[in-house]
Amino acid sequence: MKKLISLVLIFAVYLGLISPIVLPTRAQVSRGKTASPNMNETMQNGLRFRLSEGAEGAEKRTTTPPTAGEALSENQTVNLLKRLPEVKTEAEDQKDFAKRQGSLPAPKTGKIVNAKFPAGEQRPIPNQNSSDTLEVIRFSPAGEVGLAPDLNVTFSQPMVAVSSQEETAQNIPVQLTPQPEGNWRWLGTKTLMFDALKRFPMATKFVARISAGTKSATGQILQKELSWTFTTPPPKVEMMIPQNQTTRRDALIFVSFDQKINPEAVLKTISVTSAGKQISIRLATEVEISKDESISYYVKNVQPKRWLALRAINSDGSTDNALPADSNITVTVEKGTPSAEGPLTTLKAQSFSFKTFGAMRFVKSFCDYDENKKLCSPEGSWQMQFSNPIDLKIFDKSLVKVEPNVENLDVVPSGNTIVIQGYKKGRTAYKVTVDGALRDVFGQTLGQTAA
Incomplete structure (x- = not known):
């Protein structure tokens, strides 16, 4: 048995050694003729080529020289060109050659005058004409405005000399009441700007006044006193949670505003009712807010000091099921809600509603x-x-x-x-x-x- 196995193995090794010689590939037998079908057989016209295996002696093949050509005669060339379609021309195809008009003349040298700057002697103000009056061309803001970042006043005549901001800031002809934190500065010689540190406070009525007799830098005088007012709005509710939702009977209520508020003062102007009955409320504590994932998320994403969170309470002060079951709850921010930025209060009520859960049905x-x-x-x-x-x-x-x-x-x-x-x-x-x-x-x- 062992001898038989040994003979089989020896025969297999021998067959593997001689198989490349005994069994030539189809490509070698065909001597450069490919076995795959010609992909261009169906093409009647066009370029045709044949791809095949390389064969010995290919480098010794003779190349066919190009066919000698003869130049066409003039008549043959003309007849050939007549076969081409006529070139369409347009009126704008023919234009004059574009060339520049010429070089600019060389600059002329001027006379150098040495002078001290600034001049040491005091010179009179040029073009001084005291008969012309001083006027205020424009001012802003005015009336009711949603937001007031700054105040601008433009005069018809120069009001200050060209100097440093420190010197010009001493000449402020505008009186602003009340005046928030900020700085006056001149934009050029005719425009005065009050740049508020943050913005003008909300819920405030401002009065700007320019007295009669105000004098410009060139001597003109303002004949009449000018005054105007502008007003920033009282608090406006921006976010109300929960709104149009079904909630638990001990849910927190979140309200945010467009300006700073005093939560204790605003709470006095908020009413929570159900079926016409008043529900007692109080401000939510920091611990209660932190335990409510939804309310704590909104607290982190609104500007500080612009929100409050409240909740309903029972007659004994407890919060369990303080809201009535399966009921519509209305939260109203009543007219007269104050702001922490200014004295103006809201002129109309703002409200929203939600529903407490009942039986699952x-x-x-x-x-x-x-x-x-x-x-x-x-x-x-x-x-x-x-x-x-x-x-x-x-x-x-x-x-x-x-x-x-x-x-x-x-x-x-x-x-x-x-x-x-x-x-x-x-x-x-x-x-x-x-x-x-x-x-x-x-x-x-x-x-x-x-x-």
């Missing part, structure tokens, strides 16, 4: 997100709406049953709605049921099957 069903649609299309989706938001963390698609079966059924919960998608048959009545074990975010179950 089925509300209605519809298709294609159209509550008025009576017939559903096979390609559309179905929606089942509930009274409270669904707990997405523990939702199980097996709670939803469809009869008859829908191909590629997909059940997606979103907020207080379940969306059902899949391939439905036309002219077929389907029945959708939701198990009573469906749970909302408040820990309540549906209790009974909804269909």
Whole structure:
């Protein structure tokens, strides 16, 4: 047996050594003729070429010299050119050669006058004409403005000499009441600007006055006193949380404004009501805010000192279920709400509303997100709406049953709605049921099957 195995191995090794010699490749046998079909056989005209394996002696092949050509005669050339389409010309094709008019003349040398700058002697003001009057050309802001970053006044005559800002800042002909933190500075010799340190305070009425007899740098005099006012707005509510939502009965309420406020003072102008009844409230503590992920997020993303957070309380001061169940809650920032920046208060009430949760129940069903649609299309989706938001963390698609079966059924919960998608048959009545074990975010179950 061992001898037989040895003979087989020796034969296999021998066969492997001589196979490259005994079995030449098809390309070698065909001597440069490729075995693959010609891809250009179907082409009637055009360039044709053949790709094949290299063969010995290719470097010794003779090359075909180019065919000797003869130049065309003049008549033959003319006849050949006549076969080309006529070149279309336009009126703008022919233009004169563009050349520059010429070089500029060389600059002339001037007389150098040596003088001291600034001049030592005091010279009179040029073009002084006391008969001309001084006027205020324009000023801003004026009237009711949403935001006032600075104040500008432009005169008809120069008011200061060209000098440093420190010297010109001593000549301020405008009186501003009240005057916030900032600096007066001249933009040139005719425009005066008050640059507020931050901006003009909100909820404030400002009065600017330029007295009669104000004199310009060239001697002109302002004949009449000029005064104007501008007003920045009182507090405006920017963000209200929760709004148009279903919430817990001990939820925090968050309100932010467009300017700084005093939370204790604003709280006195806020009312929380349900069915016409007043609900007691207080400011939320820092600990309560930090425990509420939603409210703490908004607190970090608004400007400081522009918000307040409050909550409802029971008669004994506790907060458990302080808001009535399954009720519409209205929060009103009443007229007269003060600002921490100025004395003006709001002129009208600002309000928003939300709803507290009740028992988890089925509300209605519809298709294609159209509550008025009576017939559903096979390609559309179905929606089942509930009274409270669904707990997405523990939702199980097996709670939803469809009869008859829908191909590629997909059940997606979103907020207080379940969306059902899949391939439905036309002219077929389907029945959708939701198990009573469906749970909302408040820990309540549906209790009974909804269909």
